[in-house]
């Protein structure tokens with residue numbers, strides 16, 4: 519039986535980032551990757567500025583500088599009817615990057631394998647978690663045709679959204695398949711805003727596009743579950759929200775079958791992100807619809823949160839994991855709620871969501887600050903749920919303003935009912951989460967100092983806490 523301080527299952531963006539983070543802390547790391555073929559995968563290719571920053575902070579600056587990446591300045595959102603394009607910029611002076619998925623991820627794996635204390639086994643798969651408690655884990659993995667057993671202080675599940683290790687640990691999950699993503703590459707000259715990620719909203723289907731290498735753009739079309747390339751060939755009118763040149767390029771690309779990539783879009787949320795001495799990071803912890811392109815930034819954020827937590831409690835893994843769970847929760851909840859709310863607003867065809875889309879258009883057109891605030895939420899730069907709740911309220915208010923200006927009062931009142939029916943539940947959910955987030959912030963603010971004082975013999979936590987109520 520071998521021993522190491524940490525085993526990481528999965529050498530994707532999350533696994534690489536965690537391996538770097540823990541090797542920085544001086545931990546010995548065994549990184550096991552089953553070896554998905556990233557050249558065939560349809561997955562992350564646009565990295566928002568917080569993700570770029572976190573990668574640099576994790577010591578991947580040389581990798582980032584070595585990428586032949588395309589700079590991204592924000593999103594260009596093209597509405598279908600009325601036909602209008604609005605730019606949502608990142609904050610001043612910051613840029614994101616976009617590049618082909620394999621070109622982005624493989625150099626991270628290569629680079630981390632050279633870090634001090636990291637042993638990488640490719641084509642290695644965790645097959646069983648035999649024991650997991652607060653004192654450590656024992657697990658089995660297969661590599662080069664042989665089964666191995668290893669004992670570690672910590673097991674990190676970075677094995678993607680369908681995470682086999684999450685299941686081995688018995689952690690409950692919520693899973694919903696949302697849609698099918700079809701991806702092709704086209705000439706990047708077809709894009710109207712080459713320095714922005716494109717969102718095509720309000721048509722029969724939602725689509726995304728961005729440059730991934732010089733002269734080449736990825737286009738991803740969000741289709742109903744079970745669709746194939748044939749679906750789009752038979753119903754080219756689904757692409758009417760795309761400018762005609764881009765639409766033609768996508769239809770042509772469908773003829774080159776090997777160039778078509780497919781993926782499913784899923785919500786996949788773990789009930790808890792740690793158990794005993796095991797912890798979930800990246801998609802294994804939470805995965806949502808990719809329209810905000812925030813998945814990889816979230817992986818790198820998780821890695822830094824775990825690093826900070828283990829640095830704070832180096833001798834107490836369970837306490838560190840609890841701290842990690844708290845630290846990542848606000849940003850994750852906002853990201854997942856935002857992806858869900860935006861996917862409905864961008865893609866759903868009902869009257870209420872049409873009104874909400876008009877609210878978004880009106881808001882971004884009339885408020886440059888609003889456009890920036892929305893982009894900050896989209897890029898995970900802004901993690902606070904109360905900011906999302908505030909922005910959602912503003913969009914609903916602008917939806918009413920848009921109705922008033924187009925219908926007059928009588929028509930507006932009639933159109934208000936579907937808007938309230940569609941926007942009400944996500945708005946209530948967001949507000950409730952915002953209140954909960956503020957409550958837990960207050961709780962930490964009040965409880966932590968009280969316990970610190972109590973430990974120092976200054977106060978009884980219960981008495982002091984009661985007097986604060």
Ligand SMILES: Cc1cc2nc3c(=O)[nH]c(=O)nc-3n(C[C@H](O)[C@H](O)[C@H](O)COP(=O)(O)OP(=O)(O)OC[C@H]3O[C@@H](n4cnc5c(N)ncnc54)[C@H](O)[C@@H]3O)c2cc1C
Pocket residue numbers: 527528529530531532533550551552553554560561562563564565566642643644645676677678679682683699738781782783799800801802808811812813814815817
């Ligand atoms: C269509 C689509 C488009 C997307 N676009 C974007 C985007 O533009 N920007 C963005 O930020 N995000 C995007 N994402 C999300 C992004 O791809 C993911 O968030 C990111 O890849 C998650 O990284 P990960 O390391 O958690 O998991 P993965 O990338 O899934 O890696 C998991 C790894 O675990 C390995 N593994 C699996 N099982 C085992 C096992 N038992 N033992 C050992 N290893 C194992 C696999 O081989 C794999 O290498 C997109 C996703 C999709 C589906």
